[in-house]
Amino acid sequence: MAELRQRKTELAEKSSVKEERKETEKPADGPLLVDSVDKWQKWRTRFFSGSIMIAGFFLILSLGHLALVAFIFAIQVATYSEIMTIAQEKLKNSKKADGESVLISRFLSWFYFFCTTYFVIGKIFLRFEDFF
Numbered sequence: 001m002a003e004l005r006q007r008k009t010e011l012a013e014k015s016s017v018k019e020e021r022k023e024t025e026k027p028a029d030g031p032l033l034v035d036s037v038d039k040w041q042k043w044r045t046r047f048f049s050g051s052i053m054i055a056g057f058f059l060i061l062s063l064g065h066l067a068l069v070a071f072i073f074a075i076q077v078a079t080y081s082e083i084m085t086i087a088q089e090k091l092k093n094s095k096k097a098d099g100e101s102v103l104i105s106r107f108l109s110w111f112y113f114f115c116t117t118y119f120v121i122g123k124i125f126l127r128f129e130d131f132f
Helices: 002-024 037-063 065-093 099-127
Strands: none
Touching: 037 065, 065 099
16 A cells, blocks of 8 residues: 555656646747648648548439449559559569560450459449440
8 A cells, every 4th residue: 555655646746747847848939830821721721622522422422323333443443553554564674574475464464354343343233234
């Protein structure tokens, strides 16, 4: 018990020392960030871009299932395109690659991508065949 009381008094003394340091510290020279115009301009930009993203999300959801599937497919194609561009650059820079192998590799990559996508997402599109 005595050890616990001693520990509490030590912690209380340390916290009082920290409070005294805060009171004696001088504020930094220069303008405060609260008054900065740049801060409010960044906040306004984040607010508007966030509002646009949230509104776009709800717009896509309100368009229905088919639009949502098409949007996801477009994101997949864009992502895969970026990944394949990086892989093709690496293949072009290697000493073993010639122009024909790079072209065939690119064609086969996209072929496999669309085959996989057809078997994964194709059944979803077949449900909406009345729209086509």
